[in-house]
Amino acid sequence: MSHHSDRPLPSVKHDVIERGDHGISRKQISPNALRVLYRLKDGGFDAYLVGGAVRDLLIGGAPKDFDVATNATPEEVKHLFRNCRLIGRRFRLAHVMFGREIIEVATFRANSDDGSGDREMEGGRLVRDNVYGSIEEDAVRRDFTANALYYNIEDFSVRDFVGGYEDVRHRVLRLIGEPEDRYREDPVRMLRAVRLASKLDFRIDVAAAEPIPRLAGLLNESSSARLFDESLKLFMAGHAEASWLGLETHGLLPALFPDSSAALRADETGGLRRLLLTALRNTDARIREDRPVTPAFLFAALLWPAYAAELASLEAGGLEVHLAQQRAADRVVMHQVQRIALPRRFSIPMQEIWMLQARFPDRRRKRVFRLLSHPRFRAAYDFLELRQQAEPELADEVAFWRDAQELSGDQLSARLGPPRSGGGDPQPSRKRRRRRRRKPASESSE
Ligand code: ATP
Ligand code: MG
Secondary structure, three states: OOOEOOOOOOOOOOEEEOOOOOOOOHHHOOHHHHHHHHHHHHOOOOEEEEOHHHHHHHOOOOOOOOEEEEOOOHHHHHHHOOOEEEEOOOOOEEEEEEOOEEEEEEEOEOOOEOOOOEEEEEOOEEEEEEOEOOHHHHHHOOOEHHHOEEEEOOOOOEEEOOOHHHHHHOOEEOEOOOHHHHHHHOOHHHHHHHHHHHHHOOEEOHHHHOOHHHHHHHHHHOOHHHHHHHHHHHHOOOOHHHHHHHHHHOOOHHHHOHHHHHHHHHOOOOHHHHHHHHHHHHHHHHHHOOOOOOHHHHHHHHOHHHHHHHHHHHHHOOOOHHHHHHHHHHHHHHHHOOOOOOOHHHHHHHHHHHHHHOOOOOOOHHHHHHHHOOOOHHHHHHHHHHHOOOOHHHHHHHHHHHHHHHOOHHHHHHHOOOOOOOOOOOOOOHHHHHHHOOOHHHOOOO
């Protein structure tokens, strides 16, 4: 295959790690992935398990998905499988579906262009990349050497063209090729370096780490939808705290969370950072315990420093409190979604968690009962507990609301003192309370 390239290809070695020398057994591979590999092989094609799955199996982890690479074109793959869909524009791929499991089958791709293939660059970045190539070419266009290992279904060996096997053994993430070029080509690789290092407990090779703080700003040009996906992988996959610390170490926070990151730098007490780290640690613990986590709560914490700063400045400008809250929340979201496309189904409940914080100081009986029955009370209360990390003076408030949830209606009612408008019913229905209300004008917060 003829090709020209504007930079030298990294030296391609041909290491074969024989079956029995690498410790990967077919028992660890998803039966559906094995089915796909065998069907391709029986159809006369090359078929390899590739990428994260091979890397994870080598370090004894459980891969979250199994990707297959082959010399069959997507159309040829489609002919072999009934349950197959072709997807993607930037990368054309075949998805073979087995109920809920999808095996992704990609044709070997080249990182070089002889003009015959379907490839498009815009300002140094790849927007379409459908030039097919050899397995060696497929290996060197991947990001890290550890992600460029191929498990061959033909003889169960692992093929390594870039020294990835040794790098996995030493637990190091090394970029293939010239790091700066590779980051310019796709800035999200900087986030992948931090994410994979946190997830796998690998270190980032010096040459791969060095350019990151300098090039972090390039993330502004990556798609905000892709950055949202990547941020869920950073923070909702059980290693949020390590990811955050990695982003901080490598100077990536200002690019991802400009306002929060500025507010954190301005916070001399370190309370806001403590709040955030606690939130991330709690998220990790919940995932370990198989409890649900929501991006709304996570982003409420990630963007709280920005919100608190904006609110303080609006209030200092003399804006009425309730209005200031609403405006601060809107501004933070409006600004942040330019970087990370947080969908409204998460940003709205996130703002609600912030708004509810303002209602905790109000201990009037009706307000207490009403807040307790708010559908987002629990999330808001959990957030109040978090805020205690930054504002120790909230201890009383936290204690009050913790108890309030546990007391019976009667007990809580007794604690709140005698009711204003008589009647022993401690938790009257909403309707009745509405009808009885005497001074609606004084209840201005709803
Ligand atoms: P994870 O365990 O989080 O899925 P992964 O390495 O499998 O990690 P994927 O996003 O599933 O990550 O990507 C699969 C493979 O595709 C990677 O192992 C790598 O070889 C290649 N790849 C993914 N993203 C890039 C990228 N931005 N640049 C180059 N190669 C990439
Ligand atoms: Mg993967």
